[in-house]
Amino acid sequence: MHPLIDEILVASRERGFAAAAPWPKEERRDLIASARALKSMGLIPIIAEIKPKALGRALSPDEVATYAAAYRQQRACAISVLTEPTNFKGSLHSALIARKAGLPVLRKDFIFDERQLGEVQADHVLLIAALGIDLNRFVNAARAIGMEPLVEVHNENELEAALKTDAKIIGVNNRNLNTLEVDLGTFERLAPRAKEAGVFLVAESGVHSPEDALRMMRAGADALLVGTELMARPERLGELNRF
Numbered sequence: 001m002h003p004l005i006d007e008i009l010v011a012s013r014e015r016g017f018a019a020a021a022p023w024p025k026e027e028r029r030d031l032i033a034s035a036r037a038l039k040s041m042g043l044i045p046i047i048a049e050i051k052p053k054a055l056g057r058a059l060s061p062d063e064v065a066t067y068a069a070a071y072r073q074q075r076a077c078a079i080s081v082l083t084e085p086t087n088f089k090g091s092l093h094s095a096l097i098a099r100k101a102g103l104p105v106l107r108k109d110f111i112f113d114e115r116q117l118g119e120v121q122a123d124h125v126l127l128i129a130a131l132g133i134d135l136n137r138f139v140n141a142a143r144a145i146g147m148e149p150l151v152e153v154h155n156e157n158e159l160e161a162a163l164k165t166d167a168k169i170i171g172v173n174n175r176n177l178n179t180l181e182v183d184l185g186t187f188e189r190l191a192p193r194a195k196e197a198g199v200f201l202v203a204e205s206g207v208h209s210p211e212d213a214l215r216m217m218r219a220g221a222d223a224l225l226v227g228t229e230l231m232a233r234p235e236r237l238g239e240l241n242r243f
Contacts, residue, residue, distance in 0.1 A: 001177045011086040020118035029104035029123045032200050035077040035223045044241040048076035049227030052089035064094045068101035070234035078104040092120040114141045127151045129158035130177050139165045159190050163197050171202035182206040191220035213240045
């Protein structure tokens, strides 16, 4: 992997783990149901990301709340929250703030230890196959505390490993973790196998225009995860989610 990823993992291990934050099951929300509802209304389901790194700084609690409210107003199907603080300038508290907007929340971080799973209240959690974790064990552990995992893959081998688990949601990240370059063709190459398996499929990274969004949907995406494009102008979401 790229040296930047290694640095993030080292910083995460040095930081340690926050105390577990249990929460009532009745408060949990479903990304899949939310996405399908929007699609039935003729909208492209977009998981809108709160990504402080795109602005080059951490966000205040009020700013996080403003982004979350804007994403809800612009009809996001869920909110992804970067919680990694060292490189991505995120925080666990931001996920709690974002939940107040009423949408499903995905915690996006570099999860390598089961103790991280319980650190924050979230409906979904990103599990990155490239980190070499035991995907089956982490999928089951996330489910045990009420979170539905989104397993992220980047190539054919990772996809096959993800499909051997009970994961319902798989994300194909168009960003190569070795070079950090983005290629929308990655999703187009992997999508047929994932769709054949019947999983809910998310296209991650590289969507910057309505044309990009349509390209991913036509390739088989059930939802898109968009971050950088929305941070400068959250209302851009309303331009990207139109078929």
